Amino acid sequence: MLISRHLIEPADFTLEEIDELCELAEQMIIDPIAYSDICHGKILATLFFEPSTRTRLSFEAAMLRLGGSVLGFSDSSASSTTKGESLADTIRTVSSYTDIIAMRNPKEGAALLASRYSTVPIINAGDGGHHHPTQTLTDLVTIRALKGCFEGHTIGLCGDLKFGRTVHSLAKAMSRYPNNKFILISPKELQIPEYITNQVFKRAGLEYVCEVHLEDVIDQLDILYMTRVQKERFFNEQDYLRLRDSYILDKEKMRYAKDTMIVLHPLPRVNEISPEVDADHRAAYFKQVKYGMFARMALIAKMTGSI
Numbered sequence: 001m002l003i004s005r006h007l008i009e010p011a012d013f014t015l016e017e018i019d020e021l022c023e024l025a026e027q028m029i030i031d032p033i034a035y036s037d038i039c040h041g042k043i044l045a046t047l048f049f050e051p052s053t054r055t056r057l058s059f060e061a062a063m064l065r066l067g068g069s070v071l072g073f074s075d076s077s078a079s080s081t082t083k084g085e086s087l088a089d090t091i092r093t094v095s096s097y098t099d100i101i102a103m104r105n106p107k108e109g110a111a112l113l114a115s116r117y118s119t120v121p122i123i124n125a126g127d128g129g130h131h132h133p134t135q136t137l138t139d140l141v142t143i144r145a146l147k148g149c150f151e152g153h154t155i156g157l158c159g160d161l162k163f164g165r166t167v168h169s170l171a172k173a174m175s176r177y178p179n180n181k182f183i184l185i186s187p188k189e190l191q192i193p194e195y196i197t198n199q200v201f202k203r204a205g206l207e208y209v210c211e212v213h214l215e216d217v218i219d220q221l222d223i224l225y226m227t228r229v230q231k232e233r234f235f236n237e238q239d240y241l242r243l244r245d246s247y248i249l250d251k252e253k254m255r256y257a258k259d260t261m262i263v264l265h266p267l268p269r270v271n272e273i274s275p276e277v278d279a280d281h282r283a284a285y286f287k288q289v290k291y292g293m294f295a296r297m298a299l300i301a302k303m304t305g306s307i
């Protein structure tokens with residue numbers, strides 16, 4: 001039962017609950033009209049203290065497609081935060097108007113804090129460089145639809161593995177399934193945090209290797225998850241400029257990849273995937289965008305007890 005629970009990080013849901021959500025998302029893709037009124041009378045708040053296009057709009061589209069309503073802000077300068085209001089008070093207030101809250105905040109741990117003050121379910125839509133569980137649900141729905149299962153994959157995580165919250169959440173989620181192997185492709189400065197290698201991979205007994213060059217390992221991958229270098233989390237511009245174009249996936253590199261490999265990216269992309277790759281049958285990042293809305297529809301429906 002997901003009703004009245006919070007989603008702060010991927011491990012908050014059991015594997016059975018994730019299967020249920022993926023199955024519901026698949027049914028919603030097949031017959032969206034059947035679900036078009038199930039949230040009638042319910043309100044979702046989207047509180048975005050940090051910029052977003054896909055996550056916020058897909059949450060809003062999801063609630064509207066379920067027949068519910070949406071309110072919120074897309075910029076903290078439009079909220080009482082600028083007057084000095086604490087997150088706790090904002091959440092106490094908004095939870096007395098709405099049935100469920102999706103929030104994004106630049107501070108790690110903000111969603112967990114919010115869940116302590118909210119009287120309605122909180123969905124973490126990204127807390128700093130920490131977690132992004134609904135992007136992970138999107139990734140899981142996509143992997144299940146395109147690869148059939150969550151087990152036995154060689155997964156390449158490529159780019160900014162230090163600050164990229166989507167890779168932290170995906171690594172945590174996929175390490176719960178057997179026989180997955182991770183190839184962590186990043187510059188030395190942007191390697192995945194030790195808490196992921198020690199507390200996630202090692203604890204799960206999973207194989208992982210760190211690599212610097214994508215072209216050396218691309219032929220081994222079943223899933224290639226590209227990410228952008230997270231400009232907003234760098235302390236100095238020089239480092240960002242030096243590292244931002246570390247990886248550019250192009251047609252030439254794709255020649256060495258398996259015909260069955262899929263390329264995922266949470267988006268927005270900057271330069272890390274050349275537009276010439278978009279037409280390749282293995283490029284799945286725009287399908288992933290579409291699956292994201294259905295994943296969030298399934299999540300809202302379950303967490304509000306509408307189904």
Ligand code: NCD
Binds near residue numbers: 132227228
């Ligand atoms: C990601 C995020 O916000 O972490 N975007 C998203 O939600 N799809 C990835 C990113 O910003 O690089």
